[in-house]
Amino acid sequence: MTDVARFSLNQETLRQWSLPELAAGCETAGVRGVGLWRAPVQEYGVEAAAKLMRAAGLTVTSLCRGGFFTAFPGPERTAALDDNRRAIDEAAALGTDTLVLVSGGLPAGSRDLAGARERIADALAELAPYARERGVRLAIEPLHPMYAADRCVVSTLAQALELAERFDAADVGVVVDTYHLWWDDTVADGIARAGAGGRIAAFQLADWVTPLPEGVLLGRGQLGDGSVNFRWFCERVDAAGxxxxxxxxxxxxxxxxxxGTEVLAETLRRFREVL
Incomplete structure (x- = not known):
C-alpha cells in the first residue's frame, strides 16, 4: 500500500487549492488519484472538472458526498433523494464508480436511531437501481459516534454492513475510514466480513489527535501525529482482498x-512512513 500508484489525495486535505491547482500539483508530484467533493466541482462545472482531471492524468477515486437520508417522508426527504440522484450523475460524469454516503443524523425531536437506519435502507433501495444504471456504487461511510445525533446514525462498520448487505455488493459497499473506526475493537471482524463479501468500496486515512484541535469535524490529524495504527489497518484491509x-x-x-506543495510532499512522506 505504500506504492504511490495507490495513493489518492482527497481534495479536502488541500482545501486551499483550486481544482486547477489540485490537478497541477498532483501531476507534478506523481499522484495519480484524487477524491473530489461536490461543492467545488459544481462551482467549477462538472464536465469541466472531469476534463481537467483527465488532462492531468488523474483518476477520480471517489466523490463525496451523497446521503442525509434520515428525514421523515415529506418534502425534505424528497429533496434529499433528488439531490442524491444528482450526485450519482455527477460521479458518473467524473468517471468515478464510488459515491461516498454520509447517511444523516436524527431528525429534529427524534431519538429513534433504529428507525433512522431503516429510512436509510429505504433510500438505498430507491437509489441503487438508478446508481447501477450509471455505473456508480453507493458507499456507506460509518462515522465516529460523536456524529450520530446530527450527521450520521451509522457509527460502526458492522452497522454499515447490516445496511449494505441487504443489496448486491456491486451496488452498495462500505467505506473503511481510520479516523472514524480506529477505536472500535470489532473493526477487524468487520473488515474481514466486508472483504469476504466484496463490500470495501473505499479506504481512507486520517489520524486521531487529542485534544481535537478544531472540534469533531475539522480535527483530523496528519498521518503519524496521533493514535491510529495505520499499519494494523492496512494489513487487515489488504488481507481482506x-x-x-x-x-x-x-x-x-x-x-x-x-x-499546498509542502503539505502534499509531507503527506506523501508520512504515507510511506506510517504504512
Missing amino acids: YDGPVEVEIFNPRLWERD
Whole structure:
C-alpha cells in the first residue's frame, strides 16, 4: 500500500487549492488519484472538472458526498433523494464508480436511531437501481459516534454492513475510514466480513489527535501525529482482498494555512512512513 500508484489525495486535505491547482500539483508530484467533493466541482462545472482531471492524468477515486437520508417522508426527504440522484450523475460524469454516503443524523425531536437506519435502507433501495444504471456504487461511510445525533446514525462498520448487505455488493459497499473506526475493537471482524463479501468500496486515512484541535469535524490529524495504527489497518484491509486506492482525507485548518506543495510532499512522506 505504500506504492504511490495507490495513493489518492482527497481534495479536502488541500482545501486551499483550486481544482486547477489540485490537478497541477498532483501531476507534478506523481499522484495519480484524487477524491473530489461536490461543492467545488459544481462551482467549477462538472464536465469541466472531469476534463481537467483527465488532462492531468488523474483518476477520480471517489466523490463525496451523497446521503442525509434520515428525514421523515415529506418534502425534505424528497429533496434529499433528488439531490442524491444528482450526485450519482455527477460521479458518473467524473468517471468515478464510488459515491461516498454520509447517511444523516436524527431528525429534529427524534431519538429513534433504529428507525433512522431503516429510512436509510429505504433510500438505498430507491437509489441503487438508478446508481447501477450509471455505473456508480453507493458507499456507506460509518462515522465516529460523536456524529450520530446530527450527521450520521451509522457509527460502526458492522452497522454499515447490516445496511449494505441487504443489496448486491456491486451496488452498495462500505467505506473503511481510520479516523472514524480506529477505536472500535470489532473493526477487524468487520473488515474481514466486508472483504469476504466484496463490500470495501473505499479506504481512507486520517489520524486521531487529542485534544481535537478544531472540534469533531475539522480535527483530523496528519498521518503519524496521533493514535491510529495505520499499519494494523492496512494489513487487515489488504488481507481482506482490497487492492484499490488508499485515500488520504484530512480536514485540518492548520494544513490549509500552509503551502499546498509542502503539505502534499509531507503527506506523501508520512504515507510511506506510517504504512
